[in-house]
Amino acid sequence: MHTLTAIQLRDRFLEGAVTAEEIASYFLERIDRFDPEIGAFLHVLKERTLEKARLLDQKKKEGKPLGKLAAIPIGVKDNIHIEGVPTSCASKFLEGYTATFSATVCDLLEEEDALLIGKLNLDEFAMGSSNENSAFKPVKNPWNTRCVPGGSSGGSAAAVAARLCPIALGSDTGGSIRQPASFCGVVGFKPTFGRVSRYGLVAFGSSLDQIGPITTCAEDAALVMEVIAAHCDLDATSLPEEKADYLPALKKPLKGTVIGVPWHFLESLSPEILDNFKTSIKTLEELGCKTLEVNLDVLKYSIAVYYILSTAEASTNLAKFDGVRFGKRSKKASTLDEIYRFSRSEGFGAEVKRRILLGTYILSAGHKDDFYVKAQKVRSEIIKHFDAAFSCCDIICLPTSPIPAFEMGALQDPLQMYLQDIYTIPMSLAGLPTAAMPSGFTQDSKPLGIQFIAPQTFDIEALRIAHHYQNAAPFSREIPPAFNKEAL
């Protein structure tokens, strides 16, 4: 069952070949057997999942209509709330916190009969690119357990790669769905900003955050989008459109699609990564696409812009973690000010503290114009350059990462870590829908990835090209050998 896509699994259930309880038990056993090797899960919702599976089997027996995601086990990044279930954001600050409401996306998934099987590990408060910043345990890459899975949705990507669940939700602020998907050889999709509700996602950068699916194929990502991509009254930045059909649109042929490639921007890529990217572009040309060069040199300023704006937004968003109403309250504190300072100092890890302090500086008196306003202006320029590129092409392609998954502990300097996000950050700044697909492997068997970027609100187009690419270059079907076996 672990080799099946989510759609194939659902169809087996609908046909009566397997019950929901059998599916749930199968994947819970896989998690039990294999997750100790990779550390993807922070909480496994065993009883809750089995109970919902039994109810679903009863619903089927009674002939009631079943949802689009019937019996599909889905992991949820642990910065997205499920009512009554812990949400830790992989932080000591929220150790022991129980969500008092469900995120809109989780309600939507459960309305379509998905089985939310567990909460997945991440970099603390979604701040990181390697999942080494989790306060509880790092996550290991199923392709090479000496290596990182990427971040911040490292648990989500690793769980899907190891086939512990066919679908996971991640969140993406500067690449946190796409980069770990690439490092783990699976599919990751970041929607247009506002396409998916952020209600119930613990906020990091409110002008950047988006929830999206991590899957083993583009069709499964499209199916999840059919369920979660809808207007939400509880998210003031939610696009007005209601649900749309993504799956039928995938089949429309690619012939004549114009692909823009910013070759000049890619000049510093290593030969191995550049060769892999060129091979992917050739594959698209063989599928009937035309390619042309676009100028996106301005994107080299993206990292500076992102680490000014995202840290400014994060410093504001994390002000709510003050030890008063919920979360950690330091036992050493005897005044209100000490509650704030001691609780935050004891509860937050180094990277979270760094970003809060950086954001505080950027927004402080005398610095806002030099940093924040300047970065907002450059953000406008980045959006303008993308618009200009899209005036002569339908889709833009970029590699997902300049490097494959690196060994744990290899990148100690925070700035060096930040510089690896160069190919994912720009689309977060511009709010563009982007599908990250596996595109091959390095000589030492580490996954590589390519991104398909569409204009704002053209989410279906990004997934369509991803689907056709995947059919010609089916790297997402590869399973890490250590996990391509039964649990029992």
Place this chain on the structure above:
Amino acid sequence: MDDIDQKTLDHMCRLGKIDLSDEEKPKMLKSLEGILDYTHELDALILENAMPCRHVLKGIALPLREDEPKEPLTREAFLKNAPDQTGGMVRIPPTLTE
């Protein structure tokens, strides 16, 4: 560029309500110096006519919801996560002292 020194970092810690240990301070200062230095790449750009990006979605009017009251979080649900509570309220040390 010298954007940040120890005195400025101490001030940011006061504003951000974060205490750093003596061991954490030099490492944090060094990393912040490096990152802020990097952001000065943006100084090379001519931005006189650029407008700050106020909202990433262009030309899309986002609807407001109807002004109808909905069920709030109950007191009981809210207090489940409170670190210290009494009489249906969150308890904190006195804010006014002699």
